[in-house]
Amino acid sequence: MYGVDDILGIVGGYRGFYSKNTVKLTPKVVNDIHKRGGTTLLTSRGGHDTVKIVDSIQDRGINQVYIIGGDGTQKGAALIHEEVEKRGMKVAVAGIPKTIDNDIAVIDKSFGFDTAVEEAQRAINAAHVEVECVENGVGVVKLMGRYSGFIAMHATLASRDVDCCLIPESPFYLEGQGGLFQFIESRMKENGHVVIVIAEGAGQEFVAQSIHDVNQKDASGNRLLLDVGLWLSHKIKDHFTQVREMDVNMKYIDPTYMIRAIPSNASDNIYCTLLAQSAVHGAMAGYTGFTVGPVNGKHAYIPIARVTETQNTVRLTDRMWARLLSSTNQPSFLNSCDDILLQQERVDRDMVDMIHKMKITST
């Protein structure tokens, strides 16, 4: 449409700008990539060096840069845009929101999220089948979601096989009145089995306490998570066998990478096409420093800085979480409206702190 035939793919994420080869992207090269999971361009964490990246853009004579990734990637894109502007270069910078976590602010959803939710249901279904076939079956399914429980919440709502969904935004406790153990026991008495979905970022403080974690980070500065699913499975098993003297049949499923690795589904394929076309039309129209994505159903161009100010999390005060609570009938672990509001404020404050700490770029 625009008669462009010189398109470069940067291999290996941000560090690829200055340390790896590029590949020429032609219709033939990209023809089938939507049918495969992962990325043919390779990905990486860390390695964002704004000056080196913009030097490389300048040296190669690139005049439009399309940057695909999650919240960290968008932060990197914002810095590239600033540097490009500072140098007075005529280069359009466009961000394309791609992450299964759905934690990019402002937009309705990120590319990959729908696919992840769909696949997550298969893991939940497997857990449900397994626990239905044994006595006192307890299934635990761990899903991705470092700071946000969107995949867990949506997969729970979609599958309706889940008794309790635990997410990073909402605290929980195990022992005593209103705790998880009591809930599991009552569900087991009622139905003979229980399925629990836990987002990987939930309950990290408990796991850290039990194994004296040293708070390690990945190359992008994201906290490396401990296996909360395994921890929870052990805790449940120990409680019921030792304290309640009951045999439970634990089935722990960790489908996290299997979910992230599958090809995108039909709705994500269409969504991806819309994002791609929107980004190209925006850059061709002369816009720069924007992230594309739907806002309240309308495709929009959003200043990158707006989407990186904060990160999307499940809002405990919103209807979606209320819908989940009423569909599972699980305890909310928060006793009053005031507790819910306080917890929501805590989540918002922690997010601002976390974003602030991660401002220093790592290479």
Ligand SMILES: Nc1ncnc2c1ncn2[C@@H]1O[C@H](COP(=O)(O)OP(=O)(O)OP(=O)(O)O)[C@@H](O)[C@H]1O
């Ligand atoms: N605050 C930041 N400033 C500049 N660059 C950043 C920042 N945070 C992350 N990046 C860079 O963006 C890239 C991707 O970041 P990260 O590993 O956090 O993944 P992401 O884009 O958030 O996606 P996801 O977490 O969904 O996999 C990395 O190369 C990282 O160095």
Ligand SMILES: O=P(O)(O)OC[C@H]1O[C@](O)(CO)[C@@H](O)[C@@H]1O
């Ligand atoms: O182990 P890796 O490859 O760094 O990826 C894990 C992280 O990536 C994400 O899936 C986002 O892609 C997070 O939910 C998860 O914590």
